Amino acid sequence: MRTAIFDLDGTLADTSADLIAAANACFVGRGHAAPLDHATDALTAFRGGRAMLGLGVERLGLTDLTIDEEYQTLLDHYDAHIDVHTRLYPGVEAALDRLAADGWVLGVCTNKPEWLAETLLQKIGIRDRFAAMLGADTLPVRKPDPEHLIETVRRAGGNMARTVLMGDTTTDRDTARNAGVPVVLVGFGPLGAGIAELKPDAILTHYDELGDLLDGLVPR
Incomplete structure (x- = not known):
């Protein structure tokens, strides 16, 4: 899976x-x-x-x-005031639905405190898309320690050999490298085109492209 x-x-x-x-x-x-x-x-x-x-x-x-x-x-x-200005990036919900329809199991691994991450995901309406959600304080360790990602995959029922991590920072890049999985970094965050300097396995410029991009990294 x-x-x-x-x-x-x-x-x-x-x-x-x-x-x-x-x-x-x-x-x-x-x-x-x-x-x-x-x-x-x-x-x-x-x-x-x-x-x-x-x-x-x-x-x-x-x-x-x-x-x-x-x-x-x-x-x-x-x-x-957790969701006054916060917005999903364009295309997120549709992309998550397409991945689920294609058989992907989804999870969240964040360095946000777990209770705040749970609250936010509920308020923006996407918590039910994810089989597992681990925050900064769920385990004794957090990203870039690979165990944070490994445990997220385990709780989601996934397989590390068929896993990819989506992120936006050096921390996510290092977590993926430490865990031995591909990493995709978004190109629409604060770093913009500068994200290429982190040398991810792929850069996502819009969520409409996510399915094809992930298929290229973890084939069916």
Whole structure:
């Protein structure tokens, strides 16, 4: 059985605006200006909450705020506003349906906390497409540790020898390499054409192309 495992943020959905808003809320709540901008800081948003807080602290020149201190505040704000601006990338739902019809088993392997990933997938209406979903805290390890991906495939009922990973960052590329599976990186994320520098096995420019692209990597 062929298995396609997807990253979430920046791969299935553009979540950057809601992530940036959650980080900015931490600083505004302490009386500071909002230091992050969705248009220019999307890549940092996809690197996670601590990366966003770190960039904000640096820009504001703060010495009285620690990242660990504000991280839970960020998560709480994000949980309460998780799908205000977030949207699936064009063609995602149709592509997932086509893969399922072709016999692919689907899963999600994300470094987003599991409870937030579950919440978001439910709210954007695609949780039922996936046989397994593992978040950053599901296991003692997370991407790029290959066990995170391997366990996702196992819980989905798939086979590592017939698996491909879909992602958008160096972390996804390294996870796939560590696990010995092909990796497809999206070409419509913050890195744009620069994603080619990561040398994935393939680059996806639109979800309409996904079925043919995956067939080329893991033949029927």
